[in-house]
Amino acid sequence: MKTSTKPVRVLIADDHEILREGIVSVLSTMEAIDVVGEANNAEMAVVLFEQLRPDVTVLDLKMPLMGGIEAIKAIRRIDSAARILALTAYQGDVLAREVLAAGAAGYMLKHGIRKELVEAISNIANGFKHISLDVALELGHYCDSELLSQRELEVLRYVAVGNTNRKIGELMGLSEETIKTHVKTILAKTKAHDRTHAVTIALQRGMLRV
Numbered sequence: 001m002k003t004s005t006k007p008v009r010v011l012i013a014d015d016h017e018i019l020r021e022g023i024v025s026v027l028s029t030m031e032a033i034d035v036v037g038e039a040n041n042a043e044m045a046v047v048l049f050e051q052l053r054p055d056v057t058v059l060d061l062k063m064p065l066m067g068g069i070e071a072i073k074a075i076r077r078i079d080s081a082a083r084i085l086a087l088t089a090y091q092g093d094v095l096a097r098e099v100l101a102a103g104a105a106g107y108m109l110k111h112g113i114r115k116e117l118v119e120a121i122s123n124i125a126n127g128f129k130h131i132s133l134d135v136a137l138e139l140g141h142y143c144d145s146e147l148l149s150q151r152e153l154e155v156l157r158y159v160a161v162g163n164t165n166r167k168i169g170e171l172m173g174l175s176e177e178t179i180k181t182h183v184k185t186i187l188a189k190t191k192a193h194d195r196t197h198a199v200t201i202a203l204q205r206g207m208l209r210v
Contacts, residue, residue, distance in 0.1 A: 007031065007032050007033055007034040008032060008033050008055045008056055008121060008122070008125040009034050009052070009054045010033055010034065010035050010036065010054055010055065010056050010057070010058060010121060011038075011039065011045065011048055011049060011052060011054040011058070012027075012035060012037070012038050012039070012058050013038075013039040013041075013045035013057065013058065013060060013063065014039075014040070014058075014059075014060040014063070014087065015041055015060065015062075015063040016060075017040070019060075019110070020038060020040070023058065023113060023117065024038065026117060026118070027118070027121075030118055033118070036052050037051075037054065041063050041064045041065045041066070042059070042063045042064075042066035042067065042070070042071035043065045043071075045057065045059055045063075045071055045075070046066070046071055046074045049078060049079075049082065053079070055125050056084075056085060056121050057075060057082065057084045057085070058085045058117075058121070059071060059084055059085065059086055059104075060087045061087065061088040061090075061095075061099065062089075068086060069099060069102045072084055072086065072099065072102040072103055072104050073102050073103065076102070082103070083105045083127075084104045084105055084124075085106040085108055085124055085130065086099045086107045086108065087108055087113075088107070088108075088110065089110050090109075090206050090209070091132070091135045092203075092204055092205040093142045093206065094142075094147065094205045094206040095205075095206030096135050096138070096139060097139070098206075100131075106120050106123070106131065107130075107131050107135055108120050108130065109132045109134060109135065142205065147189075147207075148186060148189055148190075148207055151182065152182055153207060153208070154172065155168060155183065156198065156199065156202055156207070156208060158171060158172070159186075159195050159199060165179040165180050183195065186198050190202060
């Protein structure tokens, strides 16, 4: 932890009360950390951040009222130097890229809370980045992969719920041939064997989110 005598002031934002209490319980044993606030939704997290100005904000990405990425951007608009640790169950590289691009200083998987959280807060409080190992490996593996365009993602969302190319074309106001071309491009970019495989890969990587 930091060598400074001042504890790291931390704001915790998570809509699951049991998990939030568990995080607070873990951090409360650390003299070098002071939990200064708790939020059960992203909008409250933004409000409390402005009021409390914590050193580190631990923010669940999936909360009601406001999306995690939107909340990160809102906090960074209040303070461009805000240090935010995104907490999620998703290790997909695409979501991680978006979160880090929005201004988060860290991306941590929830299953690593007990072993990793204190270290992550310490790293971020000291000005470093922190990315869970599983996520870092995903980022490295797909670093040279091409992302899907917004139109391709729209097509894939329709594919994911079982629509045929013809039906997708009708829904999007495009020809069936155009949809076939988009599907071929999606398969090539995701390196998928078929449509179902493409959806599976997209979910794993965080292109599509449930």
